[in-house]
Amino acid sequence: MFRFSKPLFVFALFSASTVAIAFENYQGVGRPATPAEVKAWDIDVRPDFKGLPKGSGSVERGNELFEEKCASCHGSFGESNEVFTPLAGGTTKDDIKTGRVKGLSSGELPQRTTFTKVATISTVFDYIQRAMPWTAPKSLKPDEVFAILAYLLNLQEIVPADFVLSDQNIGEVQKLLPNRNGMTTDHGLWPGASAKKGGIGNGGKPDTANKACMKNCKPDVLIGSTLPEYARTAHGELRDQNRSFGPVRGTQTLGPEAAKKAADAGTLDLATKSGCMACHGVKSKIVGPGYNEVAARYKGQTDAETRLIAKVKAGGQGGWGSVPMPPNAHVKDEDLKTLVQWILSGSK
Amino acid sequence: MSEIDKQPGRLRPAPENFLSEEQVKAVGSGRRDFLRKSFLAAGAALATPIAARASEGDSNILQNPPWTTSLGQPVATNAYGMPSKYESQLLRRESPGLARVGGASVSFAPLQGLFGIITPSGLHFERHHQGWHDIDPSKHRLMVNGSDDSLLKKAKVYTLDELMRLPSVSRIHFIECGANTGLEWGNVAVPTVQYTHGMLSCSEFTGVPLKVLLEDCGVDYKKARYVLAEGADGSSMTRTIPMEMVESGEVFVAYGQNGEMLRPENGYPLRLVVPGVQGVSWVKWLRRIEVGDMPYATKDEAVHYIDLLPNGLHRQYSSIQEAKSVITTPSGGQTLLDKGFYNVSGLAWSGRGKIKQVDVSFDGGVNWKTARLEGPIQNKALTRFNINWVWDGSPAILQSRAIDETGFVQPTYGQLRKVRGVKSIYHNNAIQSWKVVESGEVSNVQVL
Numbered sequence: 145m146f147r148f149s150k151p152l153f154v155f156a157l158f159s160a161s162t163v164a165i166a167f168e169n170y171q172g173v174g175r176p177a178t179p180a181e182v183k184a185w186d187i188d189v190r191p192d193f194k195g196l197p198k199g200s201g202s203v204e205r206g207n208e209l210f211e212e213k214c215a216s217c218h219g220s221f222g223e224s225n226e227v228f229t230p231l232a233g234g235t236t237k238d239d240i241k242t243g244r245v246k247g248l249s250s251g252e253l254p255q256r257t258t259f260t261k262v263a264t265i266s267t268v269f270d271y272i273q274r275a276m277p278w279t280a281p282k283s284l285k286p287d288e289v290f291a292i293l294a295y296l297l298n299l300q301e302i303v304p305a306d307f308v309l310s311d312q313n314i315g316e317v318q319k320l321l322p323n324r325n326g327m328t329t330d331h332g333l334w335p336g337a338s339a340k341k342g343g344i345g346n347g348g349k350p351d352t353a354n355k356a357c358m359k360n361c362k363p364d365v366l367i368g369s370t371l372p373e374y375a376r377t378a379h380g381e382l383r384d385q386n387r388s389f390g391p392v393r394g395t396q397t398l399g400p401e402a403a404k405k406a407a408d409a410g411t412l413d414l415a416t417k418s419g420c421m422a423c424h425g426v427k428s429k430i431v432g433p434g435y436n437e438v439a440a441r442y443k444g445q446t447d448a449e450t451r452l453i454a455k456v457k458a459g460g461q462g463g464w465g466s467v468p469m470p471p472n473a474h475v476k477d478e479d480l481k482t483l484v485q486w487i488l489s490g491s492k
Numbered sequence: 493m494s495e496i497d498k499q500p501g502r503l504r505p506a507p508e509n510f511l512s513e514e515q516v517k518a519v520g521s522g523r524r525d526f527l528r529k530s531f532l533a534a535g536a537a538l539a540t541p542i543a544a545r546a547s548e549g550d551s552n553i554l555q556n557p558p559w560t561t562s563l564g565q566p567v568a569t570n571a572y573g574m575p576s577k578y579e580s581q582l583l584r585r586e587s588p589g590l591a592r593v594g595g596a597s598v599s600f601a602p603l604q605g606l607f608g609i610i611t612p613s614g615l616h617f618e619r620h621h622q623g624w625h626d627i628d629p630s631k632h633r634l635m636v637n638g639s640d641d642s643l644l645k646k647a648k649v650y651t652l653d654e655l656m657r658l659p660s661v662s663r664i665h666f667i668e669c670g671a672n673t674g675l676e677w678g679n680v681a682v683p684t685v686q687y688t689h690g691m692l693s694c695s696e697f698t699g700v701p702l703k704v705l706l707e708d709c710g711v712d713y714k715k716a717r718y719v720l721a722e723g724a725d726g727s728s729m730t731r732t733i734p735m736e737m738v739e740s741g742e743v744f745v746a747y748g749q750n751g752e753m754l755r756p757e758n759g760y761p762l763r764l765v766v767p768g769v770q771g772v773s774w775v776k777w778l779r780r781i782e783v784g785d786m787p788y789a790t791k792d793e794a795v796h797y798i799d800l801l802p803n804g805l806h807r808q809y810s811s812i813q814e815a816k817s818v819i820t821t822p823s824g825g826q827t828l829l830d831k832g833f834y835n836v837s838g839l840a841w842s843g844r845g846k847i848k849q850v851d852v853s854f855d856g857g858v859n860w861k862t863a864r865l866e867g868p869i870q871n872k873a874l875t876r877f878n879i880n881w882v883w884d885g886s887p888a889i890l891q892s893r894a895i896d897e898t899g900f901v902q903p904t905y906g907q908l909r910k911v912r913g914v915k916s917i918y919h920n921n922a923i924q925s926w927k928v929v930e931s932g933e934v935s936n937v938q939v940l
Contacts, residue, residue, distance in 0.1 A: 170708050174705075176646050177763070182635070184723075185635055188730060198503075249803055250801070258795055261794075262795050266792050267791055275727045298872070326806055328808065329809055334809050334810070335811055337734065337735050344787065350814060352907045353901075356893070357860070358860045358861075359859055361859070361860070366939065367856075368905060368940040369679035370927070370937045371936045371937070375680070376527055382826075386825070386826060391822070392822050395826060396913040397683070397826050465816055483617075485812070
């Protein structure tokens, strides 16, 4: 139950008249949304399944769809770490019973997957429906989302292989989610009303209590960790990330070979700015092939440069698989040339 | 780096002591072009080679430079002005290995070179979940609706034309990603303040209080205690905001940033401003507001932006960014020029209000001195602090400690890990330490 301060309560009672005034004040601003407009945009699905569309889908159908639309980034079993952290894995039959993923506290989990964390099945439905596949969000129909979710739940051994997930039985599946009891809101970081007042959390009480000591605050200084050497150089030439004048200079972290690397980085920058790196890695495949794979395939082919410039500009598919590359007409011709030359010369 | 690069404008007795061998040779062989070019060279320091005159004074003074003896460029040469070409080092940068694809990644703001509290819009940090777009404002719409009809009298649609007619507010606020400093929970992982703290920016935002729109739609505050904000990008980012913050007038729908429109990377043409709360709630490319009677458990509040505790539970709906500070000059990856006087400078902020005090330690937290705060100190905004320091050339460990108006004191790493372990990812507000060694090199260390 919510409790309210008195003025707010009074306001609520008279909200109708207040509202009427507001309308007049902002005359000519805004217009009513049509039911079709609200339907088009209001796609969110809440934990109580308000907003869930009607529909159903089988594990089997989900398997097909996942292979076709998701596996290139997430792996056939949702196990891939290439593009994002894995979706599936990491939970046990016991977790399904308790609703707490044991690996989260025992330290046995090498990596947290989506299903080791999520406590609300609505979250996964809502997210796949609104945002996936990553390069074609909102292209899935409700039945397809049910099917894909059924497949993911089967991977997690929450439902059997012949299961058909639907708006009717999703509430039952919620009761089997491995980490359904894994959340706490007992903290002070919710900026609204506390749980006691019908909101969330402890009302803003912090969990640390440092003191503002000024003199002789401790007997000695304990250093817990220092910068590892690899981390010092992994972020490029630090000298070039600071001004060349002022009270300090950037520390020189790289040797003389830095110049070549910087040139490569320049083209890498251009590739990033041109949007290429969303789909290509230098070494590894993302959606499209890794650039080093491209260089290897066309090694020694004199017409490769012209052909590839044309292909990147116009887009296309079939060379590396069924996923198409969209046209890149927004990239200037000279930049396309630089990029393709860089790719063919063994980009780094 | 040679001494000469480091100390332009200093007078030295003899050329061989402050010119590199190469530079001496160039002067000796009478290569005048070297001299001329050197005026334009990026490190203007090279201009010193009029070596013979060193005893009389600085050649940059004795001989007027070209910009003093020639005509400069006309107005509007750069119709949209850009920083000096000598400022090319300070850029937004990614941390290698942090994310696998650029469309779901972060670029960090170069805090090591920024002054005051306002982040230049072009250097504002970026965090996108599904890439960014440059949205045509004439096609952008904001819809306000209710999770059911009883919560709102009328669902409405607003265009930018209409939103910009409404009463506006302009306020300076910091925005910090919940995962800022998240790489450092377990141990030191990155070299500079850009990567430790650079998911932090501060701007003056202009827009319409969300309250104005909700009341225009006839919200029922009694029933509608939560707000869902949704973006127009592919991810259609969604986050739950408490109605209390909306009612207070704090939350607003912003179109302006630092005097101009928002930058596309920061949500052009419309984003939510939720002061004091982690950046993910400041939904960019805002297209829809839904009022509801329960929190929504969206992906970025049920799978991410949840904080793993040692007992295996995740803290959910943890939103406020607690008091935090960091010294930006000098900081990791920098080298002090010399012994002597320095103005040590940094930033402090709190999601719970104003900064009250910042203390600085030069000995790893044994003794502290109170720093000067640059005013006016603003609510939930960055606050710049400065303190004098004379470096005597011996090793030192610099730290800063923020205290906000609630009296909350920024914790040490030891205190934070005791309650939250090392796998929390989000909300790391521990005291940052920079170690200075005899060479003047500053590096990232953690003091417990």
